[in-house]
Structure formats: C-alpha cells, structure tokens
Amino acid sequence: MNYFDLPKIDLHCHLDGSVRPQTVIDLAKQQNITLPSYDVDEINALMVAPETCPNLPEYLSRFDLPVSVMQTAESLERISFELFEDAAKENVKYLEVRFAPQLHIQNGLTYEQIIASAVKGMKKAEALYDIKGNYILSMVKFLPSDTIPQVIDAGVGLLNQGVVAFDLAGSELDGFSHDYATFAQDAKDKGYRVTIHAGEQGCGQNVYEAISILGAERIGHGVAIKDHEKAYNLVKEEDVALETCPSSNVQTKAIPELAQHPIKAFYKDGVPVTINTDNRTVSNTTMTDEVRKVMEQFELNEEDYYQIYKMSVKHSFASDDVKQALMQFAK
Numbered sequence: 001m002n003y004f005d006l007p008k009i010d011l012h013c014h015l016d017g018s019v020r021p022q023t024v025i026d027l028a029k030q031q032n033i034t035l036p037s038y039d040v041d042e043i044n045a046l047m048v049a050p051e052t053c054p055n056l057p058e059y060l061s062r063f064d065l066p067v068s069v070m071q072t073a074e075s076l077e078r079i080s081f082e083l084f085e086d087a088a089k090e091n092v093k094y095l096e097v098r099f100a101p102q103l104h105i106q107n108g109l110t111y112e113q114i115i116a117s118a119v120k121g122m123k124k125a126e127a128l129y130d131i132k133g134n135y136i137l138s139m140v141k142f143l144p145s146d147t148i149p150q151v152i153d154a155g156v157g158l159l160n161q162g163v164v165a166f167d168l169a170g171s172e173l174d175g176f177s178h179d180y181a182t183f184a185q186d187a188k189d190k191g192y193r194v195t196i197h198a199g200e201q202g203c204g205q206n207v208y209e210a211i212s213i214l215g216a217e218r219i220g221h222g223v224a225i226k227d228h229e230k231a232y233n234l235v236k237e238e239d240v241a242l243e244t245c246p247s248s249n250v251q252t253k254a255i256p257e258l259a260q261h262p263i264k265a266f267y268k269d270g271v272p273v274t275i276n277t278d279n280r281t282v283s284n285t286t287m288t289d290e291v292r293k294v295m296e297q298f299e300l301n302e303e304d305y306y307q308i309y310k311m312s313v314k315h316s317f318a319s320d321d322v323k324q325a326l327m328q329f330a331k
C-alpha cells in the first residue's frame with residue numbers, strides 16, 4: 001500500500017507541537033528573540049522529543065521554544081498556514097488543529113486576535129491546496145480557569161467558520177472533569193462541539209467522566225479504557241470516537257510499545273477509532289508515518305484503512321458538505 005497517496009484525515013494535531021524548526025529561527029530573528037542556536041538541526045533537536053521520554057514534563061518541555069515565537073498575529077498566521085500546507089502535501093484532506101489561546105497572550109494579543117490569526121492562516125492554505133480544516137480551542141488545565149469563559153466567547157464569532165470545538169489539554173489529574181463542567185456546558189450552549197483529552201496519562205474513569213460530565217463527543221487518546229469496563233462500554237454505547245496518536249502514546253509512555261497499543265483490539269470490537277499525529281514536530285511524525293505504523297504493526301489491509309478513514313469523516317466536526325466531499329475519497 002502506498003501510504004503517502006492514501007487520502008488522510010487528522011483530527012488530533014496541536015499547532016504548537018507542529019511548527020517547522022526553520023520557522024522558529026526565522027520568527028525569532030524577526031522578533032529579536034534569543035535562541036540557544038540558529039542552526040536548524042540543533043533547533044530541531046530541541047523541539048523533537050525522544051522516542052521514549054523519561055516522563056510527560058520532558059515531552060511537554062518541547063513546546064516552550066515554539067510557543068515563545070507564537071506571540072504575534074503574523075507568526076500565528078504563518079505557522080497555521082504552514083501546518084496546513086505540510087499536511088496537504090502528504091494528502092491529508094481534512095485537518096482539525098487545536099491550540100490554546102491562553103498561551104499566546106504574552107505580547108498583548110487579545111483572544112479574538114489570536115483565534116482570528118490562526119483561522120486566517122488556515123483559510124489561506126485552504127484556498128491554495130486540496131485540504132479543509134477547522135480549529136479546536138484547547139483550555140489548558142495548568143492555567144487559572146477564570147479566563148476560560150473569555151476564550152470561549154472570543155471564538156464564538158468564528159464558530160462554524162473555522163472554529164468548531166472546545167477541548168481540555170494539559171496534565172491529567174484523576175477526576176478533573178468535575179472542575180470543568182460549567183465551562184464545557186457554557187461552550188456547548190454557545191454552539192461548540194466537545195472533545196476532551198482523557199485516558200492518556202490518567203485512568204479510564206477520566207474518560208467515563210469526560211463523556212458523562214463534560215459531554216465529550218470524542219476523546220483525545222482514551223487508551224486507558226482498555227482497563228476500565230464502565231468507560232469502555234460507555235464509549236461504545238455513545239459511539240464516542242477515540243483520537244488515537246500512536247507515536248505520541250509510546251513517547252509519553254501512555255503505552256509501553258506500539259505492539260501493545262489497543263487500537264486494533266478497539267477497532268475489531270467496534271470501538272470508533274481514528275489515527276492522528278498529535279504533534280508533527282515534537283513527535284517527529286506525519287500522517288503518512290502514523291498510518292504506516294498502524295497498518296504494518298497490526299497487519300491491517302486497505303479495507304480496514306478505509307473503514308477507519310470513514311470513521312474519521314463521520315466523527316469529524318466538519319460541515320455536512322465537507323463530510324460529503326471527504327467521503328468521495330473513500331473506497
């Protein structure tokens with residue numbers, strides 16, 4: 001199978017984890033930001049996490065450098081454009097990118113400006129390439145939650161015009177959903193779809209609560225449900241799609257090695273699964289690589305691939321028109 005040529009969909013990709021190293025250098029120079037090096041290989045080495053990280057903070061430290069240059073409207077627009085361009089060039093037909101506006105206010109940008117800049121870069125790429133996309137606004141759990149309503153309100157003007165969903169990201173404590181119920185409800189009331197990072201570092205109970213308390217329609221990762229019957233059954237009953245990110249799961253030790261990833265068992269048992277990158281730069285990957293890894297490791301065939309592709313279309317937050325167009329690529 002030619003994995004590069006396959007039409008692909010990525011529903012779980014972080015903007016700040018997918019920045020081109022050369023772009024970090026260019027933007028740092030423009031903005032007079034001092035970097036530890038201006039050599040693209042050295043910057044790349046600082047942005048890519050090891051294949052297995054000693055711990056999650058080690059993985060998350062890889063985001064500091066890109067975020068430092070993502071504090072202007074121009075840089076956000078450029079990085080957004082380039083991410084969609086990179087994905088389009090490997091036949092990703094639809095891409096949902098998530099990012100945390102709360103991380104981009106260091107130079108005084110408003111949340112509206114931050115969101116509009118990212119969407120503008122995406123629209124530019126959509127006009128040039130055969131790719132469609134949407135943005136998911138991630139709220140970071142390690143930051144004070146009192147700014148969440150402002151972020152939600154700032155995205156409302158672009159809802160269904162580039163912005164589609166609400167997400168919670170950042171380290172995963174047991175029972176976190178209880179602290180975010182009112183925020184998720186506020187987002188839903190205003191028209192946002194909901195996907196939540198859960199069951200990655202944390203327990204299956206977190207997935208159960210993300211669905212039952214926060215109303216998650218999709219779950220970022222969710223691998224922990226393999227050991228939690230109640231969560232597993234709820235995912236199946238409610239037809240909640242898992243956004244699995246195989247390379248990232250190995251890097252962060254969410255699973256010990258790829259061979260032990262539950263994606264095939266989930267798929268064979270009728271759990272909706274999707275294949276995604278998480279972070280193209282930090283995880284040193286592409287959609288082509290992620291698809292190849294899953295297909296080869298688990299000996300899946302083309303028919304399996306298109307089943308998973310169709311699940312990605314069905315569970316995407318795309319408009320009906322875009323979904324219809326994406327289905328045209330499926331065999």
Ligand SMILES: [Zn+2]
Nearest residue numbers: 014197220278
């Ligand atoms: Zn993620």
